[in-house]
Amino acid sequence: MSYKLYNNAQGIYLSLLELTDAEELLSLRLRNRTAHQQFEPLRSEDYFTLESQRQLINQRILDAQQDSAYMFGIYLLSGELIGQITISNVVRGVGQFCDIGYMIDHEQQGQGYTSAAVHLILGYAFRSLGLHRVQAAILPHNTGSRRVLEKNGFQAEGLARRFIRINGEWQDHRTYAILAEEFLPEGQKSP
Numbered sequence: 200m201s202y203k204l205y206n207n208a209q210g211i212y213l214s215l216l217e218l219t220d221a222e223e224l225l226s227l228r229l230r231n232r233t234a235h236q237q238f239e240p241l242r243s244e245d246y247f248t249l250e251s252q253r254q255l256i257n258q259r260i261l262d263a264q265q266d267s268a269y270m271f272g273i274y275l276l277s278g279e280l281i282g283q284i285t286i287s288n289v290v291r292g293v294g295q296f297c298d299i300g301y302m303i304d305h306e307q308q309g310q311g312y313t314s315a316a317v318h319l320i321l322g323y324a325f326r327s328l329g330l331h332r333v334q335a336a337i338l339p340h341n342t343g344s345r346r347v348l349e350k351n352g353f354q355a356e357g358l359a360r361r362f363i364r365i366n367g368e369w370q371d372h373r374t375y376a377i378l379a380e381e382f383l384p385e386g387q388k389s390p
Contacts, residue, residue, distance in 0.1 A: 209315035213271040221252040223280040234305035273316045296332035325379045336372035353377045
């Protein structure tokens with residue numbers, strides 16, 4: 200299934216990752232392994248293999264077919280993979296919410312690509328998937344990620360104590376969320 204979301208002004212697009220993207224995804228992970236370690240779970244060596252990345256993409260393709268998760272690549276308009284953004288833990292029924300997570304190549308940080316990607320994925324979550332709420336959890340000291348969320352209208356909701364095991368330790372995470380009615384289309388300002 201091919202699906203693309205564009206932000207031409209920012210110079211990026213999102214595309215659901217496919218098995219043919221496994222080599223590029225592996226290269227992205229290897230380039231950022233050291234720079235991102237403080238924000239990621241400890242990974243075994245076999246995670247950083249082509250086969251492991253193929254398995255991950257294949258699992259996310261199955262997840263998308265079951266409406267439980269969607270993994271997109273973040274691409275420059277030239278076609279270069281510079282990051283990844285995922286909608287996961289999709290809850291239907293009376294909940295209608297999901298989690299998001301993202302990563303951007305450390306050499307591409309600070310250029311607005313992640314903020315643009317989050318905005319695109321919010322439009323997808325609220326319009327295409329019909330969700331009511333999107334939530335994220337970030338390390339309290341991750342100021343870059345906090346700015347990305349706040350630029351997109353997320354509100355801080357609290358601190359989840361020892362929430363996720365990051366870099367080998369259970370760490371607190373600040374929780375953020377945005378509701379469908381709070382999402383503003385590109386270029387529209389809040390009242």
